[in-house]
Amino acid sequence: MPEFNAFFKRLRDRIESRDTVVSVGLDADLDRIPEHLLERDLPRWAFNRRIIDATHEYAACYKPNAAFYEDADGWRSLRETVAYAHGKDVPVLLDAKRADIGNTARQYAELLEHVDAITANPYMGRDSLEPFLSKADKGVFILCRTSNPGGADLQDLELDSGEPLYRRVAALADLWNERGNVGLVVGATAPDELADLREAVPDLPFLVPGVGAQGGDAEAAVDHGLADGVGLVNSSRGIIFAGEESGSQSVSGGRASEVRDAGEDFAKASGQAAKRLRDRLNRYRE
Numbered sequence: 001m002p003e004f005n006a007f008f009k010r011l012r013d014r015i016e017s018r019d020t021v022v023s024v025g026l027d028a029d030l031d032r033i034p035e036h037l038l039e040r041d042l043p044r045w046a047f048n049r050r051i052i053d054a055t056h057e058y059a060a061c062y063k064p065n066a067a068f069y070e071d072a073d074g075w076r077s078l079r080e081t082v083a084y085a086h087g088k089d090v091p092v093l094l095d096a097k098r099a100d101i102g103n104t105a106r107q108y109a110e111l112l113e114h115v116d117a118i119t120a121n122p123y124m125g126r127d128s129l130e131p132f133l134s135k136a137d138k139g140v141f142i143l144c145r146t147s148n149p150g151g152a153d154l155q156d157l158e159l160d161s162g163e164p165l166y167r168r169v170a171a172l173a174d175l176w177n178e179r180g181n182v183g184l185v186v187g188a189t190a191p192d193e194l195a196d197l198r199e200a201v202p203d204l205p206f207l208v209p210g211v212g213a214q215g216g217d218a219e220a221a222v223d224h225g226l227a228d229g230v231g232l233v234n235s236s237r238g239i240i241f242a243g244e245e246s247g248s249q250s251v252s253g254g255r256a257s258e259v260r261d262a263g264e265d266f267a268k269a270s271g272q273a274a275k276r277l278r279d280r281l282n283r284y285r286e
């Protein structure tokens, strides 16, 4: 088993020094960004900056999902966001779920020039991941057992050997981890599979999405997500849009449009939600 590469060492330092395994998901949905920010030049960047200011001390990393940035202003917003997160010394993991035939994958892997780690799709096999894996100082989190309801449709299929497909993916990812730069994506909504995978690949750190809005098992995420103390438990909507709920209490009626006018309280609420999640996860780490 190779030792952790530069990315995972940096992540380990961040986890240890800030005592947190929280990944704050920056899914800056324009339909949910507070109204008063929509008139800004780059509303997603304005939103993310405020979220980062409020949450960085609880964040082991930030995880923007590329889906929320795939237009010209979106990429500009993402660049500003990454620079700002780095200014707070927080690594950035781009949830892009890419991979393709070689020359195309090489283009996708250029995304890693701007961020510290990426999520990648193993469906097309090793060559489709090689351009990501060959970036020795970056992190590559390979989709293994996803958190969505349909995650079981293919990933739980039993192979001739009797093992489920997700376990084969994990075994391959372990083989591909020649540079100590590979982790797995395993959803908190699949606690049995999380346990099974931790046993199968004890040395690979997991990115565990699905706590918060998807109702996954936070205790299982911590129990099985960490390898030698390194791993990430992600919440996106549950943190960045936590203010919608508190806004609906403070603004009469709580209609979405009123909530979106609730000033800067959304950032404070996101900080409180990140802290709550950090504290909750840390109770399971003890």
Ligand SMILES: O=c1ccn([C@@H]2O[C@H](COP(=O)(O)O)[C@@H](O)[C@H]2O)c(=O)[nH]1
Pocket (backbone or CB within 6 Å): 025, 027, 065, 095, 145, 146, 147, 148, 185, 186, 187, 209, 210, 211, 212, 213, 214, 234, 235, 236, 237, 238
């Ligand atoms: O299996 C997976 C893989 C990725 N995701 C992504 O994580 C966040 C989760 O957002 P929440 O608001 O906390 O539900 C989002 O970007 C997903 O695309 C996942 O949920 N499950």
